[in-house]
Amino acid sequence: MNTLEHIRAQLQAYPIEVDFPAILKWKDGNAGVDYVHSFDSGLAGPHVMIVALTHGNEVSGAIAVDKLLQLRLRPQKGRVTLAFGNVEAYARFDSAHPDATRFVDEDMNRVWSPSRLDSTDDSLELRRARALRPIVDSVDFLLDIHSMHEEAPPLMMSGPLDKGIRFAAEIGVPENVIVDAGHPNGTRMRDYGGFGDAASAKNALLIETGQHFSVLSRDVALDAASRFLIATGVVAAADLAEFLVAEKPAAQRLLQVTQPIVADTMDFTFAQDFRGLELIGQAGTVIARDGAREIVTPYDNCVIVQPSLRHLGPGVTVMRLARVIGA
Incomplete structure (x- = not known):
């Protein structure tokens, strides 16, 4: 591990x-x-x-x-x-x-x-x-x-x-x-x-x-x-x-966080080199893997918020997913 x-x-x-x-x-x-x-x-x-x-x-x-x-x-x-x-x-x-x-x-x-x-x-x-x-x-x-x-x-x-x-x-x-x-x-x-x-x-x-x-x-x-x-x-x-x-x-632009992505294992990887505020256009896009589990975007135009593995551990939030709600 x-x-x-x-x-x-x-x-x-x-x-x-x-x-x-x-x-x-x-x-x-x-x-x-x-x-x-x-x-x-x-x-x-x-x-x-x-x-x-x-x-x-x-x-x-x-x-x-x-x-x-x-x-x-x-x-x-x-x-x-x-x-x-x-x-x-x-x-x-x-x-x-x-x-x-x-x-x-x-x-x-x-x-x-x-x-x-x-x-x-x-x-x-x-x-x-x-x-x-x-x-x-x-x-x-x-x-x-x-x-x-x-x-x-x-x-x-x-x-x-x-x-x-x-x-x-x-x-x-x-x-x-x-x-x-x-x-x-x-x-x-x-x-x-x-x-x-x-x-x-x-x-x-x-x-x-x-x-x-x-x-x-x-x-x-x-x-x-x-x-x-x-x-x-x-x-x-x-x-x-x-x-x-x-x-x-x-x-200003408002981004509503809909869910945190919490690691279950130390075997967590992002599908891309995310840094934050990337917009993923299509629902169902694989954005990470946690052991054998694939993590996908739950809706179109999903925004990645604060992705990082620098403090990875089971139970740690490694990124959040958001949608644009206003500006």
Whole structure:
């Protein structure tokens, strides 16, 4: 049986185009939790939060939060919180094994449900999520900054609710918005508590900025984080002008995820060199094989979303299938 390291060794190695910021200087926060900094204007307004490093090798968010902290940003109303998530995984990053430090014990973006957070389970990521939980509980608007294993256009994950779709439209970037319910193997921070409740005024987005180590991903992270702060009204556009991409954003396209493709075995292969957003015109087209099982497109004009084998394992989502529902 193929081992994960053997599979990773056969995949494309991407160059590391950006510097990883030294974040130890931000360890002593002011919110009662290491690596969390919160700034209150003293005026009425929402509490907004930007989180980087939910996964330890996704550096674009760390660059954005580091830059915002260096800017000594202060809100014009409400409260802004800037946080680094899985700092232990980030500290272990090794450029020789760039996919290995997504997490230490388990994926920190699959533990955000009361059943996991209140359980007696223990892992490094659960301990960090439990430390962050009281702060996240107080947040009105959240942006969780991620990046992707493969080189592909950036994506905004709006969640399945209309309020998330509207929020993505208010931010205005990137072009492709993924309307999805998350993953079968655990709850994302984006879907935690009121963020995932249609009756709650709380709202959250998760952005996938591009390939982990690209300059493009860095620029998308800074632009999206700035637009998020501006759209929520807590920071003036003039204070973030240096981070905004000058080009007018393209009109957004909505992609409705209809199903995840979850691996049953380590013997999983794609039928093509998928990277993401490929449109497969005909239903019944073989797109992958999982051992002896063929996986085919369930409908015409099926869009491939975030295909990757870099963390292959039984029960792991290796891609999702979507249809275009609007623009």
